[in-house]
Amino acid sequence: MGRRKSTLKDFENRFIIGDCEEVMKTMPEKSIDLVLTSPPYADQRDYGRTESSIDPNDYVKWFIPKAKQIYKLLKDDGSFVLNINDKVVDGFQHLYVFELVVALCNQVGFHLVRDYIWYNPATPPNVYSRGGYGRTKKSHEYCFWFAKSDKWTFDMDPIRxxxxxxxxxxxxxxxxxxxxxxxxxxxxxxxxxxxxxxxxxxDPGSVIEIANTSSNDMFIKLCKEKHIAHPARFPEKLAEFFILSGSMEGEIVLDPFSGSGTTAAVASKNNRRWIGIDANSEYCELASARLEQEEEERQAADKEGEIANDQSDK
Structure with missing residues (x-):
């Protein structure tokens, strides 16, 4: 007998450990409504595995095969939102982010819907803040919204x-x-x-101002308890901006670099189905614990609300 073909139910509401390109190859085509992800930044951070540090000059070549799998998985009216940042190399800002945007359109077939700026007013001072390197500190990152076709889901009301x-x-x-x-x-x-x-x-416009200041929340406590460090995560409000505007309740959201599980957590909280993929098993463990704890807290809050309503009716 042949091997059973995977269905979406095999992946839904789960964190999958593995290389996202290989995992996505096993998933059914045209099954995903929204992909929201923040892949490893070029040559900047340790994500717990040696292959996570990508040279800026190789970044486009590294990412395009993964983008082709994302394209296959998206429904015809699906969207792909990419949160990414660049870096200074040899004294100048490297162009790999912009080269990637062009390649995603010209080589993969995506259409650029809108370029968003995530402005973090809480960006701390750094080496550039002294003024000796001819530039200010970088206090923003990019969020590029791509569509697969000339139709895509967009709801302005939740993000007004x-x-x-x-x-x-x-x-x-x-x-x-x-x-x-x-x-x-x-x-x-x-x-x-x-x-x-x-x-x-x-209309909120294309500059999203969200301070990334969480330092003592539940996820940080989980990291300390399990002695697992996660180097970077975007704020829930940033994920919420795109999940609420780019998908509907009941639809499915994929994060192929799920890391701390923020995309999954926000999707779940807003009644979306979700799939997270990460090559680091410890990150998947952390993300799973995070969602379990958040679900327990939601259920407890709902129960308290029901009790309060019952008492007010008496």
Missing amino acids: KPYSKDMQKYLEGKGKGDRNQNTRPSTHNFNCEKVWTNNGGA
């Missing part, structure tokens, strides 16, 4: 930000003057004679 006080005036029809009296230095202008539609919040 509160309106400014000035915009609130326009929503209430209280703006003063006509369009010519409300021209900005950028030449943008507002028609203040109309009542603007209230959409429940403003």
Whole structure:
């Protein structure tokens, strides 16, 4: 008898230990709604395995085979969001990030939907902060949103930000003057004679400001308990921005470099199915413990809420 072909249920809501390229080859094609991941940064960090440090000059060659598997796994209306950062090499900012974006479009077939900037206002001072290297510290990373076709899931409502006080005036029809009296230095202008539609919040734009400051949360405590160090993880609010806008409840989110499990944790919390892949077994162990503990905490909170509601009804 031949070997049974893998189905999505074999991977769903699990952390898979292994090389993501090889694992993805065993997964059913066109089965994933959203891929959100932050792969190892070039030549910068120790991810617990020797092959995780990639020379910037080799980064595109290293990543493209993995990107081709991501492309195969995505549904035709699926999206791929890549969080990545660059580095200074021989005195200048290396171009591998931008070379990768071009290669993902020209060699793999992705379409670039939007380039986002994740600005971390809590970036600490570093060697560049002294001013002797001709540049400021780097306080942002890139998040590139790619689509597989000319259609992709996007929901603005969950990521809208509160309106400014000035915009609130326009929503209430209280703006003063006509369009010519409300021209900005950028030449943008507002028609203040109309009542603007209230959409429940403003378009957040392409700069995402989230401080990466968690230092004593549950995951850090797990790292200390298990004596396992994880070098980098993006904040949950960053994952939430893309998961809420790029997928719907019940859909499936894949992180092929799952690391600390942030993508999976946020997907689970927001009623998405998820798959995490990482070559480091200790990271998968940590991520699994994290999700188990977070689920226990959610269930306990739900139970407390039910008790409080019962008492208020009496």
